[in-house]
Amino acid sequence: SNPAGIGYERDKDLGTNKSVFSVLGPHLGHYYGDVFIVFKREILHHPDANFSLQAATSYASGNCFSWRPWLRSDSTSNDDGVNLFHKTKLHAAITGYEYATALELIAMMSQSLKKKSMNINLDTILKHWLTRDSHTVIEAHLPQLIPLDYIDHIYMSQNIFDSLSTNTRKFIDVTFKGCITKTSHEIELDRFEGPFGPKPDSKIRIEYQDFVIKDIIEKYGQRDIHSISRPIQGTIITIPSSDLTDHYVLPITISQAYKQYKVDYSNVSSDDIPFYIYWQVMNGDMMLTLSNEQINTGKQQPNLRCLISYIAEKPSTKDFHYHENESYLYNGRPFQHEFVTSGAKNAAKSRCFYIGCNTDDFMTFCLEIQRSTGKVILSHAGPNSIYNHEQISSTFSKSDLDLNQLNFIHVSARARTIPIRNVLVTFEKQSDLHPAFDKTFDKDSSSTINTVLPNIKDDTNYNNVPSSNISDSPDKKSSGFLDKVKDTAVQAKDKVKGFFFNDNDSSLTPCPDSIYCLIQYSEEGSTHNSKYSHPCRFSELCRDQECHFTHEPHQVIQCSADRNCKDLCNPIHRAQYRHTGWPDFLIPCRDQQKCRNQLDQHRIKYSHGEPVLDFINRAGIQTPSSSIHSNQSLQQQDNDHHQKIPCKWGSKCRDILDSKHCSKYSHSNIVQQQNDNRIVCKWGNQCHDQSSAHRLKYSHP
Template identity: 40%
Template sequence: YSETYSYLNAGEPYRHSVIKITGKCSSSSRTFHRGANIENFLTYCLKIEKKTGQATLSHAGPNSIYCYETITCRFSKTTLDLSKLDYVHVSAGSQKVPIRNLTINFEKIPDLHPLFDRNFKRGDDPFHNRKSPHLRSRSPSPNIAQSTRDMPPSFIRKAANAVAGLFGYDADDKSLGPCPYSINCLFQGESQHMKKYSHPCPYSELCTNKEKEPNLTHEPHRAKQCPSKSSCQKLHDPVHRAQYRHPGYPDFLIPCQDGSSCHNKTSDHRIKYSHGEQGEVVRDKIRRTVCQFGTECRNQDDNDHCSKYSHPGENRVKHARSSSPERIACRHGSDCRDKNDRQHRSKFSHPDERESSPSSNSARITCRHGSDCRDKNDRQHCSKFSHPDEDRNQGHRGSNQDKTPCRHGNKCFDKDPHHRSKYSHPNKK
């Protein structure tokens, strides 16, 4: 009898060709398929025990009656942490082998693990008086057909917790607060964020996986059918997608982590992800109370507070944040002393910053003094009048507008960075 290695291993997939020859792996067997019917599809069962770190590969279905052998390996957490398993790679010799009906289950399926008398010996009476004949029905297993209302609450809770653990959130969370950034949220993939907040499902009420997505809301999306349907040329436009429905496509696009700086221009990517364009279209569907403190509210960056109260101009801030995902939230927050440092602001974001754009010039009057204006550093003056060279000095001017004018003006000799970060000084000619 000759059989190549069947094995379990914690390593890279490319080592398969080496293991095939040397057999050096975590656990292996050269008699794993002895007695199996290899002329048809084989059914395997990979049992993973997260707490103990043990993985067991065995046969399932009819072959499990004739092939008792299992391949078992206990992995240490330093070698392979089964609770943080990213993928399972299946290799099959040097040929391509189809894999069908891959399922993940949290309870043993009796139909795939038939019972039989392992102690049966040749010559024993198969129908002993004390033994009742074992008749297998073609109908589904009673354990599977049993309705959920007949199951004990503990079983339902265990199953719910098991499914929740797989997708990164707790089933004990009865209700999640809506995320203030709604469908534009960039943290929808983070487990800690998903435990606290819910987000609209891109497929809205048409989603077919509602029971498996308790962290997503499935409210009706009132949108007309696009006349072009699936052949629409605007499938990459998040605004159009939110306004019209297209068969086979979600209502909303997932925000790309690279935002407006994304270099992936492929059609498949643009049809699936948004890049900061839909800030004004997708609004929170939960009616919130207008905050009494308005723009002066100190809790505008508290997700709990914002899920209940709305603030003026928050959509502009959301759009600014979604279009600059490459920046990391500064750990000092509003108390940061380097908020006016351009290099620091290019890497870190702050709660109290507001979007500043040269496009705001259209709402201001052109100053008659032009670039020779002496009040270019006066915040009140600049809020009414625009100047020709302000685009070039946008960063410098923007930072000065947030500072208090120094009483010494251009005669100030204090070069201390802390002083310069607090007080503005006129440009020296």
């Protein structure tokens, strides 16, 4: 039979036909080919990865019972063998897998070599493996699709490399530069199979295999896992963007983690002790959901109860104004994200969750569940916890959410692909993830401050520094050096603010040009802005609330394409839909309709006289800025109507958004028309065209 077992029908019964096969340790399956690929150990922590102490097919053939007689079963049913395989396979994301693997290996070596268990060590195991066929050693089953950056090293002979196409050789040299070894062995290219056993029937292949195995053992046998500050552990997964609709369940439940914890701590007196979930994520914009049932989007789940932790996308460092979206805790369904961010009152939220953090690397978070009191706390862990003390906290009654019923852990991504690693469920705080620091440090430098500060030319815009709702209570805050500097800075800010703006926002008159005002960004802006207010481009989401800006709610829905939207250069679309990280209103270009810059980089930031507020009024979007501008716009349109040539198409004109067309032709008053006067779109509410031009012309009942 074929020793490689490719296409073996029992793989379907075992479910291993959906996996990439590999071996933990020296791979002597020469009949699989002559290219060795070494993966990084992180791939074992993927939820779809697992391993068995021998080949999975040994459970179907019954060989596992002779290799591990303690598995002996009286049943000879194929289904029993399949069930036994799934019960005994191991996962690197589960705490204690190393201990279970070591016990099995010691028992197997003792059985095979007739040695006492105390005389079995790693060298003994490796030497024995070098004499065994690959089907008798640890077989790993990896995910179907593995990113190339999980490959740590590749071995192949030079003549195999030369036999590849030119493009393939170029790709390998570029992609795996520095992590590929090409040997001088002249491997026979016309021989692909060989007999069972650890040795091929070709001398050159034996030499090649021995060289590779020796190099692997020397290279990877010297690695000391304790030299890593915090080694990889728990679950590792990279999840694709799904707008929070796909929820990936992790391989361990909270109840399973608790059972394992009680093995080592059997004297635990209560089952409702707190537990902690730690995880690391890059960039944010992801959701971690705890539920009493595994989430299944394909069926109704009336009894589903969830605790949702949403980590917002990290704020942009390129924007002049600091802006951070809401991170939150919420008791509800994971599909209610838009509802929560648009103003759900029973959600605990924060827009100060990233202030002071290093967001350019993996960020560590901690979700603390106090089951006895119903309190849940979401906070930073690791180094960022030193600089950001923000805690998003909420307390749930058992009638609202019974924390003891939560068991399954899911992760989901919104608008981008998110790498997640080191997902752990623990029942004790991990001290190394909560670094201690002196919160009471006090260096009395008041005399130095008073001497230096008056001589400093303060050109800092303190309005760009968002306020943070730190979890520390006021009576616990230190009066150290940094606090004194902060207090002095706040006083200076208030004085400057009062000097220019009289510290009275309500005294400002709304600018008649509203969002179209060109003066507010000009050299005369400071004088103009001291008298007139303007709608903030970020509306109520702004974290930089300057005096001459108003921050009224802009009640619009999130764009379905969000950051991937192709209509970001359309000011009307921007005002009609929310886009993460982008303002609702654009800066008016000083050249307006005469502007010749058609580049997206310019158009995505500046508006050019488009009737944004007119459209807002017509669409029924309520904002103070639109109502203020409404009467002025109507009057201006009436005047223009008598000076321009009436367009024969009226409000149904296809070029109604074309500024050049509108400068010559007038149209019936589109602001005063009701939505039901638009043409009824034949697709109705099933229409997929979300462009502003289409929605302005067609209604969708």
